[in-house]
């Protein structure tokens with residue numbers, strides 16, 4: 001039955017809504033502890049010089065002995081970013097970031113086996129960062145990811161990717177604690193990063209970024225709803241579509257499944273990132289962390305980071321109108337099979353600017369197409385959107401990117417939006433009077449989006465159970481190759 005439906009009816013066009021935001025956080029308050037110009041560098045007529053250790057970093061987060069301040073307490077309305085760009089070239093700083101620290105890193109030595117305890121500073125206070133290697137990939141490329149927590153901070157989560165593959169140190173970091181997230185990201189382009197001994201990173205907090213107001217969120221939801229109706233998108237119920245019955249009965253929802261993912265990119269994203277592979281790996285680290293939760297039970301393994309077709313993707317005009325269809329055509333099922341990849345993610349460096357998907361940042365046919373080949377693909381936009389009014393929320397930041405990747409992957413596993421007709425609904429809840437939304441929420445709304453799937457085990461209930469939807473179909477996805 002599903003094959004007679006037009007493809008359009010089953011494409012999930014996601015994360016469509018964006019908005020222009022009046023900054024809601026006073027940047028000067030957020031970082032007032034550090035004292036401005038504490039390091040006395042980067043005056044407008046002097047070249048920015050790195051301060052060497054042993055002076056303690058003034059950044060909001062630092063790794064003991066490995067973090068070098070370049071300039072701390074920078075606000076987006078100052079001239080400091082211009083000064084940095086004179087030395088480091090154009091910087092990939094999301095437009096929503098109001099205040100940040102600029103740093104570089106030395107090699108952080110970690111044990112790939114067992115637990116690591118690393119001395120770090122968070123807002124000037126010393127902690128132990130506990131990390132162990134994430135086992136979602138074992139590609140020997142000098143790039144390794146870890147997950148863990150900050151000792152002494154309840155319910156904290158830490159996800160890090162360390163990249164030494166270019167003979168220099170790149171760090172992708174994420175720490176969540178209490179009601180705050182701290183991000184560490186390299187910000188130079190590939191070309192400029194290759195020319196820099198100690199590539200530039202920024203560190204910023206979720207409390208130092210602009211977020212949409214409740215009124216703007218309401219407006220975004222309204223326009224999403226109108227857009228959904230226009231496209232006639234249907235939201236299939238969990239279990240509505242056939243699940244193959246020829247799998248061994250030992251493939252029960254409680255047993256673990258291993259799904260292999262091909263991660264591909266185009267020329268634009270390849271050039272945008274200091275090293276696109278470690279950027280991509282960091283998002284897959286975030287995804288694998290969610291899939292390895294006990295109530296989901298999926299090892300999400302990367303089969304390959306594939307930039308072999310980057311020019312082919314970027315030379316095709318569909319990159320800005322229908323990158324999903326472009327991806328599927330250039331990476332046919334036979335190609336995925338040859339890479340032993342069950343599914344494929346296209347981390348794209350272009351915004352859709354023409355056609356009916358112009359406001360979208362992610363696409364997937366989803367489990368509704370299973371077992372047709374179409375179910376195996378997702379596209380996630382890695383750059384900011386440019387739609388007026390909405391264009392500010394989807395900012396291409398680490399938070400937006402990880403959300404978009406995990407969201408689209410969820411569709412492959414039958415996870416669905418808040419208005420699903422089934423039990424696979426996204427979930428909305430209040431945390432200290434702040435609204436939070438699970439990752440399958442149909443729009444990216446800044447830091448109110450949490451990257452976990454709805455689940456009765458954490459945030460959700462029996463009718464808001466995307467973890468259960470994933471659990472139910474995971475072996476079918478794992479058996480695609």
Ligand SMILES: [Zn+2]
Nearest residue numbers: 012013014442
């Ligand atoms: Zn979606």
